[in-house]
Amino acid sequence: MSAAITTRPPTAPVPHAPAAGGTRRRSRTRTRLELALLLTPALVLFAGFVLIPIGVAAYYSLYSWNGFGPLSDFVGFQNYVDALSGEVFQGAIGHNLIIAVLSIVVQLPLSISLAMLLNRKIRGRTFLRMVVFAPYVLSEAVTAVIWLLMLQPGGFVDSILRGIGLGGLVQLWLADPSIVLYTLFLVITWKYIGFGVILLLAGLQGVPPELREAAALDGASAWQTTRHVVLPLLGPTIRIWVFLSVIGSLQLFDLVWIMTLGGPANASTTMATYLVDHGFKRYEFGFGSAVAVILFIICFLFALLYQRFALRRDTDGALTGVR
Amino acid sequence: MSRRNAIGYLAAFAVVGMTVVPLLFVVLGGFRTTAQINSSPAGLPAPFVWDNYAEVAGSPVFWRLLGNSALIAVIATTLAVVLGSMAAFALSRYRFRGREGFYTLFTLGLLFPLGVATLPLYLWLRELNLLENPLGVAIPEAAFSLPVTIVILRPFMHAIPNELEDAALLDGAAKLGFFWRILLPLSRPALITVSVLAFVTSWNFYLLPLLVFNDSTNFTLPLGVAMFQSEHTQDTAKVLAFTALSMIPALTFFVLAERRMVGGLTGSVKG
Structure with missing residues (x-):
């Protein structure tokens, strides 16, 4: 805990409660970590298998392509x-x-x-x-x-x-x-x-x-x-x-x-x-x-x-x- | 009043008839021979024949389809419910910038049909080497179920009183400890609801497995029923027996889950 306080850059503004700044800061980092831990898996799953495929489809749709080989035959709309x-x-x-x-x-x-x-x-x-x-x-x-x-x-x-x-x-x-x-x-x-x-x-x-x-x-x-x-x-x-x-x-x-x-x-x-x-x-x-x-x-x-x-x-x- | 009730009974009778007759046609047809069915399509089994059901239940095909469907549905449900409840917890019990943005992103999934994404999804799965792999169906299905899961769980978790959380934190529990030990057990009705929905979605899904699986040993039950029908067009009775058996899991599951589902939905509406 003390480490968190000493490594805090002295210039960092700590509004309102300077005395508790270290712990609050630590808990805020912790909260961020927790949020990342909780949200990331769902976001990755959703983006990876719902959002990305739709985006990819928009890209493929501009080509004449049989599904194999490189995308080379650009046909626009x-x-x-x-x-x-x-x-x-x-x-x-x-x-x-x-x-x-x-x-x-x-x-x-x-x-x-x-x-x-x-x-x-x-x-x-x-x-x-x-x-x-x-x-x-x-x-x-x-x-x-x-x-x-x-x-x-x-x-x-x-x-x-x-x-x-x-x-x-x-x-x-x-x-x-x-x-x-x-x-x-x-x-x-x-x-x-x-x-x-x-x-x-x-x-x-x-x-x-x-x-x-x-x-x-x-x-x-x-x-x-x-x-x-x-x-x-x-x-x-x-x-x-x-x-x-x-x-x-x-x-x-x-x-x-x-x-x-x-x-x-x-x-x-x-x-x-x-x-x-x-x-x-x-x-x-x-x-x-x-x-x-x-x-x-x-x-x-x-x-x-x-x-x-x-x-x-x-x-x-x-x-x-x-x- | 009694005249109105009479109309009610009449309507109820008609509805039951319309609903049940096709199901009876399938179940009873399974007990007839194809010759009986051809000579009198709307007749009753005379005599009762057990061969069709016995043959279907005795062949490994049906059980393999059942196993494949179950495996995929269990993976998809587990993934959707675990990841969905984590996200719903973050979106309901934390305050942070962009929270509503994330929530809207997930709800978008409800507003447009996810079936549309299947063709590009197929190409994407090929890229990831997930074709002919149960995971290639289960993972996207879980992704498809996430929006509903989060939309139902978030208000439910939100409605759980803050005092409980404060008390847990005062007693020295970490926020994640509160999630695991208190919030999740309290959310059980809603968790059951979303599990049932995710399971049924996966169980009935047709288009994605149709694209992902070429090898019929990987097929799920919906694919299998359609395949069996097209392969045995001359043997109606056997197709009916096969179809009847394949209806049993979904109907049983529905009967078992129905009561609990309503509880979960009521909770989420109140929240």
Whole structure:
């Protein structure tokens, strides 16, 4: 301890408490050391395997490169131009957007109504919640295989439909280019609806019953109470759900890759399947990196704008509550 | 009121049906023969056949996939939770310049999809010689799980009263001693939550293992299920048995962890 005091440069200013300067200084160094010890490993891991790869992709994207040998064929922004002007990639962006919009238009109202119904005091509620959540726990790979088998022509789904007299609805679910995207959307809904329901149920628990009672006393109908009291209070939960849902829709991959590989005739290609198809299967690493950067920028812009205009105040509580 | 409850039960019934029927199709289909399934896709097992399950459970393929998945998930979870709790401790119980900056950097990870980074990540892992290596999947997965881990743990650790820390320091404990002996044990509910999340993320991850592993002996369960399906397109019953068995770990894990998870999340919201 005395060593610390004597080695202190005499000119160093020690404001406020000159007598305790040595120990304070020592403890400050110690604090710095502790902080470095605690933070560095996480920072290295995060930077090394999340931030750097994204930066590296931006660099590769300026070259025409097959993944081997030196980066020598500098092409500037040509990869970006090629990707964005290609019909297949434009289609892929469109498919991602359709899934994102359909999710909000179909899944959100469905989740809200299911959550409200399941919020009633009905028997077996706990069991119901677990059942609803079960598909969410399965991997997309398992989900894809299950539905791939059920949707075989003349398979389970078809025979059920015929069995209940709806045989006219039978389609070539995964082989008809005009149907396949919507089929995939139904499977996505099956898998992810439980997540929305659980999230909204948690949000509903936060609505004080007094508010509903007060509204009812003031003569509000059930619908008015729901519309003007409950829904606004669910706002933060709904906004965070929309955020997660759109981000998820934009990076859709596993399910599509296993069920259709983006086919038939690119009718279900998404940005991510396009990326893997070109970057990995065809060894167009420069081009694939450009696609990755585009996908990244789209998601990042959305996140930024959504954060700025929709989430603002409620990020803190809501985000931690979600994941 | 009773009419509204009736609607509730009806909806509940429909939801359970929609959710459970595909799962039953898989589990029961595993007890049929492919011939039975082909002749009547929506039928019940008649007679019950145990062969499919017995064959899948008796072959080393399934167990190897299970082992690979477990190994990778354990490494990824341990890394994410250990490094994440250290960082969350620094970001919640120390005051220093740039603290919020560091926190924002980590939360950025939540705001954009990390799956996007996989192609460049693949090239990076090749550079590091981590292809065909469980670590090549586990380490990036841990990195992907860090943001969630820190975002959940920080408020939780922040909410633990300062008096506890003061008392520990007065009793002569070092700050790191307080972290290890008092803060971590108190944070157990939140630690369980983040562990479950990191484990499930790793367990279900498909894209990264797909790129990193070429050799099917290294495959994880999601890759294995997809591979098994494409290799046995003529033997639906066996694929169903395989899929059914591969669902068991995730579902069991979920049932066991569900209660504890909710506790951890509630704590973090309050904080």
